Amino acid sequence: MGSSQLVSVGGHRLKLTNLDKVLYPESGTTKGDVIGYYSRVAATMIPHIHDRPVTRKRWVHGVGTTDEPGKAFFQKDLDGSTPDWVSRRAIQHREHVNEYPIINEVGTLTWLAQMAALEVHVPQWRFDADAMPRNPDRLVLDLDPGPGVGLAECAEVARLVRAIVRDMGLEPFPLTSGSKGIHLYAALDGSQSSDQASALAHELARALEADHPDLIVSDMKKTRREGKVLVDWSQNNGSKTTIAPYSLRGRAQPFVAAPRTWRELASPSLAQLDYTEVLRRLERRGDPLAELLTDEDRPVLGTNEGDQADAASAGHDRLEVYRSKRDARKTPEPVPAAPGAGTGHRPAASASASATATATAEGRSFVIQEHHARRLHWDFRLEHEGVLVSWALPKGVPTDPRRNHLAVQTEDHPLEYGSFEGSIPAGEYGAGEVTIWDSGTYDLEKWRDGKEVIVTIHGSQHGSARYALIHTHSSASEGDNTWLIHLMKGDGSSASADPVPVPAEEPRPGAVRDDADAVEGEPRPGKAPRPMLATLGEAERFAREQDHEVDWAFEMKWDGIRAIAVVEGDSVRLTSRNGIDLTATYPELADIASAVRGNITLDGEIVAFTAGGRVDFSRLQSRMQLSGSQDIARASRDNPVQYIAFDILATDQRPEAGGSTVGLSYAERREILHSTVTPHKRIVVPPAFERDLETALQASRDLQLEGVMAKKLTSRYSPGRRSPSWIKIKHHQTQEVIIGGWRPGKGRRAAQIGSLLMGIPTAEGLHYVGRVGTGFDERTLDAITARLARLERITSPFADVPASDARDARWVTPTLVAEVEFAEWTAGDRIRQPTWRGWRPDKTAEQVLRE
Numbered sequence: 001m002g003s004s005q006l007v008s009v010g011g012h013r014l015k016l017t018n019l020d021k022v023l024y025p026e027s028g029t030t031k032g033d034v035i036g037y038y039s040r041v042a043a044t045m046i047p048h049i050h051d052r053p054v055t056r057k058r059w060v061h062g063v064g065t066t067d068e069p070g071k072a073f074f075q076k077d078l079d080g081s082t083p084d085w086v087s088r089r090a091i092q093h094r095e096h097v098n099e100y101p102i103i104n105e106v107g108t109l110t111w112l113a114q115m116a117a118l119e120v121h122v123p124q125w126r127f128d129a130d131a132m133p134r135n136p137d138r139l140v141l142d143l144d145p146g147p148g149v150g151l152a153e154c155a156e157v158a159r160l161v162r163a164i165v166r167d168m169g170l171e172p173f174p175l176t177s178g179s180k181g182i183h184l185y186a187a188l189d190g191s192q193s194s195d196q197a198s199a200l201a202h203e204l205a206r207a208l209e210a211d212h213p214d215l216i217v218s219d220m221k222k223t224r225r226e227g228k229v230l231v232d233w234s235q236n237n238g239s240k241t242t243i244a245p246y247s248l249r250g251r252a253q254p255f256v257a258a259p260r261t262w263r264e265l266a267s268p269s270l271a272q273l274d275y276t277e278v279l280r281r282l283e284r285r286g287d288p289l290a291e292l293l294t295d296e297d298r299p300v301l302g303t304n305e306g307d308q309a310d311a312a313s314a315g316h317d318r319l320e321v322y323r324s325k326r327d328a329r330k331t332p333e334p335v336p337a338a339p340g341a342g343t344g345h346r347p348a349a350s351a352s353a354s355a356t357a358t359a360t361a362e363g364r365s366f367v368i369q370e371h372h373a374r375r376l377h378w379d380f381r382l383e384h385e386g387v388l389v390s391w392a393l394p395k396g397v398p399t400d401p402r403r404n405h406l407a408v409q410t411e412d413h414p415l416e417y418g419s420f421e422g423s424i425p426a427g428e429y430g431a432g433e434v435t436i437w438d439s440g441t442y443d444l445e446k447w448r449d450g451k452e453v454i455v456t457i458h459g460s461q462h463g464s465a466r467y468a469l470i471h472t473h474s475s476a477s478e479g480d481n482t483w484l485i486h487l488m489k490g491d492g493s494s495a496s497a498d499p500v501p502v503p504a505e506e507p508r509p510g511a512v513r514d515d516a517d518a519v520e521g522e523p524r525p526g527k528a529p530r531p532m533l534a535t536l537g538e539a540e541r542f543a544r545e546q547d548h549e550v551d552w553a554f555e556m557k558w559d560g561i562r563a564i565a566v567v568e569g570d571s572v573r574l575t576s577r578n579g580i581d582l583t584a585t586y587p588e589l590a591d592i593a594s595a596v597r598g599n600i601t602l603d604g605e606i607v608a609f610t611a612g613g614r615v616d617f618s619r620l621q622s623r624m625q626l627s628g629s630q631d632i633a634r635a636s637r638d639n640p641v642q643y644i645a646f647d648i649l650a651t652d653q654r655p656e657a658g659g660s661t662v663g664l665s666y667a668e669r670r671e672i673l674h675s676t677v678t679p680h681k682r683i684v685v686p687p688a689f690e691r692d693l694e695t696a697l698q699a700s701r702d703l704q705l706e707g708v709m710a711k712k713l714t715s716r717y718s719p720g721r722r723s724p725s726w727i728k729i730k731h732h733q734t735q736e737v738i739i740g741g742w743r744p745g746k747g748r749r750a751a752q753i754g755s756l757l758m759g760i761p762t763a764e765g766l767h768y769v770g771r772v773g774t775g776f777d778e779r780t781l782d783a784i785t786a787r788l789a790r791l792e793r794i795t796s797p798f799a800d801v802p803a804s805d806a807r808d809a810r811w812v813t814p815t816l817v818a819e820v821e822f823a824e825w826t827a828g829d830r831i832r833q834p835t836w837r838g839w840r841p842d843k844t845a846e847q848v849l850r851e
Helices: 031-049 106-114 149-165 194-212 275-285 305-313 321-322 414-417 539-545 587-595 617-624 629-638 665-677 695-700 778-789
Strands: 003-008 012-016 022-024 055-058 073-075 088-092 099-101 117-120 138-145 173-176 182-187 231-232 365-372 378-385 387-393 407-410 421-426 432-446 452-459 463-471 482-488 531-536 552-556 562-568 571-578 600-608 643-649 707-712 724-732 732-742 753-762 765-772 810-812 817-822 836-839
Touching: 003 106, 003 321, 012 106, 022 031, 031 106, 031 117, 031 321, 055 421, 106 117, 138 149, 138 194, 149 182, 149 194, 149 231, 194 231, 305 407, 321 463, 365 414, 365 452, 378 414, 378 432, 387 414, 387 482, 407 665, 552 665, 552 695, 562 587, 562 643, 571 587, 587 643, 600 617, 617 836, 643 665, 695 707, 732 765, 732 778, 753 817
Parallel strands: 531 724
Antiparallel strands: 003 012, 055 073, 055 117, 088 099, 138 182, 138 231, 173 182, 365 378, 365 432, 378 387, 387 407, 407 482, 421 432, 432 452, 452 463, 463 482, 552 707, 562 571, 562 600, 600 643, 707 724, 732 753, 732 810, 732 817, 753 765, 817 836
C-alpha cells in the first residue's frame, strides 16, 4: 500500500495520507489497516450509530503501551478543515455550542479513520428529522472490573444482570468492550427521558449490589472497587457517551468493542477480540447485535444525495467495494491496484488453463461462475463500462420461462475475474471453490441502470439464451439490491442448467457440553454407528417456552435418504439408517473422499435436485429402485445426487478421544465439521440458523422443503437414540406407513391400483390408518402394481380394517414402507387427505412409528 491515495468513498473525494504509519506499535497495525477495517465494518457499524452525535478519541501519533496523559485527546466539535459533505448537528452546551459529526455513511467514517480517530463514542439517544434530540432508544450498563477481578467475573455479573433485565421485559445484548470489561445494551421504546433511563439503570445497579455485595459495586469511588465489578449506570445520562459497537479501542492491541453471544460469555476462554477476529466473525456469523436494531436503524449506507453524479464526474472507482472486501496477500482472486495507488496490490491472479471468459473488444463478455461458498450459488457477470456487473443467483439461471429466480446484485468485479477459477481460502470473503459454469459473449438489448437489463448470452458450454434482469422496485434506490432474473421466450434460447443450491447462512461454532444427554457407544473412524433420531415438535413450542437458557440451532429438514458416510483414505462407504449398504447405488458420492480431511464418519442426507435447484424426492426415488450396474452408472451421470453432511461422528484428527466426536456438543461438532469438509459438488455442509426459527422456516419454505430440524447447541450425539435434543418441525404433516393391501381403481384406472391401504404397527397388530389414492403418475402406478404382485397373500394383515375398505381389497405381506403427506388425524384415528410421496426403502416396517 502506498503512503497516500486519492480515493472516492461513498461518492466523496478523500485524500488518505500516511497509510504506512504504525498506529499500534505492539501489533504493527497501520493507519491503512485502520481505514480498511472501518471501511469493511461500516455496513454493520453505522446502523448502530446513525443520527447520533459522535465524540472522537484521536491518537495522531499512535497508541502507546500505557494510558499516559497526552497520548490521546477527545474531540467533540468540528474544526474548519472538516469537509463540507460531513453531516453535522449542533448541541447547545451550558456556555457554548458544539457541532458534532453524524456518521450515516461510509465516507464520514473513513474520514474519521483518516484523522486517526480510533475510538468513536456516542450517546444512547439520537437526533430526529428536525435535528432535535430524542429520548434514548437503548439502555447501557458498563461492567468494569476493579483490581483483582477480570473478564470472567464481568461475565458472571452479566448473567445476573440478564436475569433481572428480562424480568423487566427487556432483552440484553452483550459486548466485550475492547478494554477490560463488558457492555450490556437493551432496547428502549423511547417513552422515557434520559434522566428516567439513568435513574432506572442506577436503581438496577443498586439492586444488584444489594443482592451480591461481595461481587458487585454501584458506587464510582475507586476505594470500594477492590475485588469487585462496577456496574456503571451513569452512561445513560443524556450528556454522557459510550464507546460505539464495533469501534476500535486505543489500547496496546487493536481490540474492538465487539458484540458477542451469551453462549460465548459462558466460555472459560472468553477474551477481548481484535479487529481481524471481528471481521472474520462478521463474515462467518453476521452481527450478534442485529436484534437490537429497528427498521429505523437501517439508513442508506452509500452516498449522500447527489453523490453518485459527483463521483462519476470525478472518475469514481467502481472497484472500491470489491477491493475493500479482499486482501490480495491472502486470496488468489485478481485484485487490481486502486487508481494512483502504486503497485501494492497484485494486478491479477493467474487464470486457470481451462478458463475462457475474457473481456472482449466490444465490451460484451459474460461469465457464470459456480461458487461453493457458505451457500452454493451461481454468479452471473456482464461486462459493462469496464467492470463485470454482478448478480448472485442462489438457484442458478432459470430454465423455465414460467419461473423467475432471485438475483442479488453484488459489488462490481474486475474484468480479470471473468477467467478466474480457484479456491478462496477459509476466513476470506467468499471462501470456497469457484469454477466457470459457462462463459462467452452477449448481445445487449436494453440496459437501464438500477432498473432493467435484457441480454442474449452465447455460451461456450450451455448454448444461447435470452434473459431479463429486473429490479424488484422502480429503481435501485435506498440500497435495495434485490432483482429477478427471467428466461425470456425467443429465438435461440437453448440454455439449460443443473444447479444444486444450498441455503445461506453459516452456523456459529462453539458451545458448552450438556452432560444430561446420554451417549450410546463411541463411534470410531471406519465404523458406521446407528444415526441419532429426532422427535416431532411444533414451532409454537419455541414461541411458548421462550427458552433462552437453552440455545437451539435450526437446520433445513432435507427430503432425502439418511445415510452414514464412512471415509477411509480414498474409500467411501454409505450405510442407510437400517444398516443397508448404499455405496454401490450412488457411485458419484465416492468423490466425497477428495473433499474431506483425514478419515472421518459423517451423518447426513442423500438428496437429488431438479434442474431448477429444488430438492426433489421423486428424482431420488428413481435412483432408489435401480440395481443394474449400467442403469446405476447412467443415472449417476444424468441424475446425480449430493450428500448433505450435517454432523460428524468421528475423525482421526481427535486421537485423544479414539477418534470419536459424539461426546462433544452439537456446536463443537459443527465447528469440526466445517474445518474438515471442503464444499464440493458432491458434498456440502448445510447452514444452521442459531436462535432464529422464523428465518429458518422461511428459508425452508422458499426451498420447498418439508420443514426444519431444531438441535440443542449443547447436546451430544446419541447414536441409535430418539432424543428430545433434536426436534422435527414440519410445514405439513407427513407419516411413514406400511402398505398392507390395495384396492382396484375405477374408470381409466380400472386395470390399475386405485388406492393403497396403510397401517402403523401397534402392540395389538398393524393398525389401519386409511387409504391413499392421489399423488401417483402412470409410471409410478405401473411400478407399484408390479411390486405388490410379488407380495400377494390371502388374509388381511390389519388388526382392524373396516368392512367397507376390505370389500374388494387385495392383501399383501406388510413389509414395504412408504411416506405420505396429509392434512390431519381424524377423530377415528385415520389419516385425512393423504397424498403419496414415495417408498422409503431406507426404513423397515419395525421402524415405523406414528409421528
